[in-house]
Amino acid sequence: MKTNRKRKHRSINNDNKHTNQKDPDEPELISRKNLKLDNNNNDKQSSKTKDIFNMDKKRNSQKQSSDNSKISKGKKNGSDLIKFRKDLPIWQERNNLVQEVKKSETIIIMGEMGSGKSTQTPQFLVEFGLISSKKGGIAITQPRRVAAISLASRVSQEFGTQLGQKVGYSVRFDDKSSHSTIIKYLTDGMLLRELLSDSLLLKYSVVILDEAHERTMRTDILFGMVKRAQEIRKNKNKIDQEDKNYEPLKIIVMSATLDTEKFAKYFNTSTILKISGRQFPVTINYASEPQQDYLDAALTTTMQIHIDQPKGDILVFLPGQEDIEILEKLINEYGTSLPPDKLKVITCLLFAALPTEQQTKVFDPAPPGTRKIILATNIAETSITIRGVRYVVDTAKCKIRKFNPRIGMESLSIENISQNSADQRMGRAGREAPGICHRLFTKDEYNRMEKDTEPEIKRCNLAPIILLLKALGIDDVLGFDYLDAPSRTLLKRALEQLFILKALDSQGKITELGRKMAEFPLEPAYAKVLIASQEMSCTREAIEIVSLLSVESIFFSPQDQREHASEMKKKFVSPFGDLITYLNVLRSYEVQKGNSEWCYQNFINRRNMKHVIEVRKQLIQLCIRMGIQTNSSCGNEYEIVLKCMLCGFFRNSATLQPTNNYKTIFSNQNVNVHPSSALFNKKVEAVMYTELVLTTKPYMKNVSAIQSNWLSDTALNIQK
């Protein structure tokens, strides 16, 4: 019998064992016993599973829609496309929808998945003559690039025009729109950027904010800015007669599930349209008692579904990569001991850091005689839809990144999801046929969950978004019309950070430097570095380092080859630390012209390196536009570029103590070099880092060796 991989005991903070007494600033305790699975004892395992669910008693069927009309398949010609459109639930509502848009300034559309709201709404407006190129077109925002691109190409097809003409999209690095574009899909971040040069959005007569329930920081800011543009355009028409007449701005807020009352109140409207989706009923099974170990429960439940239930793939929601990899091993071990008459199991992993080729494997249908078990993070809740799923197993856990303004540190912790999130996960079982969702928590636990996930704006570092608001002319950021206002501590921290970077003056007004910084699609500290590099003649290196830091990691280390990977990494390592190490990788990558074989052998993440190259290109263009010489270089005198980095990150510095640990200079906290760093276990006098993350310990990431006297030099430099 094979031995199971030991699971690490991950304990973050033993003082916060009880959820109800925990400090909201601190992550939840994560601690698990070692999971043992006896391969020769299948019966015992499956009978144990039966105890988890009271299947007969607690059966709860949730029927979302009875509209089971078939979607036409195969090659689509014009009439197929029309038939397809007519079959969408929203088609019946089109007259109503158009009338409501004519009547109201703002409407809210609540449409479930498969209702056709994202593709049809803009088309109806055009077809009913509400839009003309003279008045201004329609902008539809999406939280994700892929969604913006695929919606645009779908709609341009239905519209019978070439993509980029009447229907187009605009996302970072890729703009397929023209003067004649009247329906434009864009990422929410892209519309925020457009606000910088067109704060009243005069290019558009309708703005549609799609997927509003996701409440990204960017959509939340757009809510306020779009509402403001609508009011100003209306009032200008009243007051300023000689000024050119502004076309009124219509706002449409769309989402799957949302607190419509809250949105209606915020947007001063009472027009709410509800459109049913195309969803099959999903039966929910709750656990009969709370589960001690969600991974153990996920294993037993998954295997029991496999043994008891007819064919159909299983989707298991887990919080992170580590759990996914452990469960994969356990399921595969278990799978070898299945009776010969049962289907074989194949496992598919799905998380963001996985190379694209492996991600796309989840779309391959299960071969005959097998059942596919997909082990996924939150990525399968919103970003990726997989066909063939009939069963969902939900651990109710996900990882949440939070920013603690008091200590300026981020933390990543496993937390319970919200009810809306759980319902979204459940819906994944009923995309093509009725399904079953196994919740590894009790009905009572469900009732005690938060209704909605806390919006990003209440838990993230606000510095980037506050700088943008200031640049957009919103001086009173505390009084901004937020749908949900962030805490004063978060706001104050952001203002303070921007003041220290000299992006704001002591009155909180944006400075010339701040305006320049806001032009860059970067966090304020990085933008500051680029601007400072001009004087220090190291713009080339500064741009490259900033680009390299724009991806999660330029390395990859597959589970089974970690040692080999770290061995290969050594040849790039610089005594100056991580930033120069990354620069070395970029240099070699370019010598190799991005050769994929070279990347593979050196454990370089090619997808992320390509992104680095694109960011560099964009930053070079932006610098040129702002009159910054982009070819000034410090050559191999890396001290210069590191000093330049200090202009943005001087607060992120720590010195080595006689006790051999590091303490931050500004807040006197104990911090550690992250084990993935080139400077791990290397004792240097002082370090600068770009990120401080609390996981099992407070870890500094992207660490560079500096000298403490550089700090006073930089401080003087910054005062200038």
Add this chain to the structure above:
DNA sequence: GAGCACTGC
């Protein structure tokens, strides 16, 4: 001697 939920400009 650790680990990386997910996005976006």
